[in-house]
Amino acid sequence: MAEAALRIAIVGAESTGKTALAQALADRIGTLTGLRCTWVGEHLRAWCDARGRTPRQDEQAGIAAQQQVLIDAAAAGHDVVVCDTTPLMTAVYSERIFGDRSLQPAAVALQRPYPLTLLTALDIAWQADGQRDGPHVRVPVDSIIRRLLIDNALPWALVAGQGEARLASALDAVTPLLRRHTGSTGGLFTRLAHRDAAQPTWQWSCDTCDSPECEHRLLRMRMDSN
Numbered sequence: 001m002a003e004a005a006l007r008i009a010i011v012g013a014e015s016t017g018k019t020a021l022a023q024a025l026a027d028r029i030g031t032l033t034g035l036r037c038t039w040v041g042e043h044l045r046a047w048c049d050a051r052g053r054t055p056r057q058d059e060q061a062g063i064a065a066q067q068q069v070l071i072d073a074a075a076a077g078h079d080v081v082v083c084d085t086t087p088l089m090t091a092v093y094s095e096r097i098f099g100d101r102s103l104q105p106a107a108v109a110l111q112r113p114y115p116l117t118l119l120t121a122l123d124i125a126w127q128a129d130g131q132r133d134g135p136h137v138r139v140p141v142d143s144i145i146r147r148l149l150i151d152n153a154l155p156w157a158l159v160a161g162q163g164e165a166r167l168a169s170a171l172d173a174v175t176p177l178l179r180r181h182t183g184s185t186g187g188l189f190t191r192l193a194h195r196d197a198a199q200p201t202w203q204w205s206c207d208t209c210d211s212p213e214c215e216h217r218l219l220r221m222r223m224d225s226n
Contacts, residue, residue, distance in 0.1 A: 005075035006181060008174055009086045009111065010159075011145055012120030013138035015127050017166060018042070021120060021159065022084035024167050029174070035079040035181055042085045043067040057098040064090035064103060068110060079181055086111055092144045096137070108152045115177050118170055119145060121160035 008025070010018045022039040030037035043066045048054055055063055064087035074081045091107035094100045111117065122142055126135035149156045157173040159166060 005078050006080045006177060007071065007075060007083060007114050008080065008177070009083045009088070009114045009117040010120065010170075011085060011089050011092075011117055013122060013141040013145070015124075015135070016120035016122060016138070017124055018120050019084050021118075021166060021170060022082045025170050025174070026080070026082040028167060028171060029080055029082070029178070033080075033178060033181070035178075036077070037080040037082070038074050038078045039082040039084060040067075040070050040074045042089075043070055044085070044090065057094065057100060060090055060094045060098075060100070061103060064107060080178070086114075086117075088117075088145075088148065092141060092148065095144055096141055104148065108148065108154070111154055112152070115155060116174060117149060117154055117156040118159045118173060119149070119156055120166075121158055123160050124162065124166075 010022050010025075012018050019041065022041075026037045026039035029035065044055070044063055047063055047066075067085065067087050067090065071081060071083050071086065087103070087107040088111045091101075091103040094103050119142075122138050126138065148154070159169045159173065161169050
């Protein structure tokens, strides 16, 4: 029986580079490992483009369901699937825009099998694209995402940095998850070993900081304990 595809979720507030990161991460993982890797785009964007408007509250559940259909279809034919949002983000915006938390239990249940969710940090400049609400919504949306991830004990890591550094941050987080698919050899693991060797020993400082290194350390500790 074929091993199930590894699914990596990318979530975050608007204009935090989710789509660019999903594409780049899928491409880099495929290049470095030889695995069949793809990415799944955000269904909401296609939905809005097709209709020329944003969805009503009663349309949110259908959008979340179709996002999951696209992810499942991609997973059926690949080893690794990088998801540019999941139904969790639909649930987040349902709360933010409509004050509706009814989609959250189902979204959390769908998110729970993901071994890792990457949260894109608010450290890149907001850019208008015709669909985005504005930079003022990023902090409230980020807060809802963090609450759902933390309150439901979902494994996650913060991805920060500009350009190539942002991709490197994501690679550092996902590399340990790829070992069961590729073994312990390959350029991806060599790169991570060199990175770790070049850094000073990490000293734990607090329980709530936003440092990606801090959160990546927690992820490695959880994996080592399994």
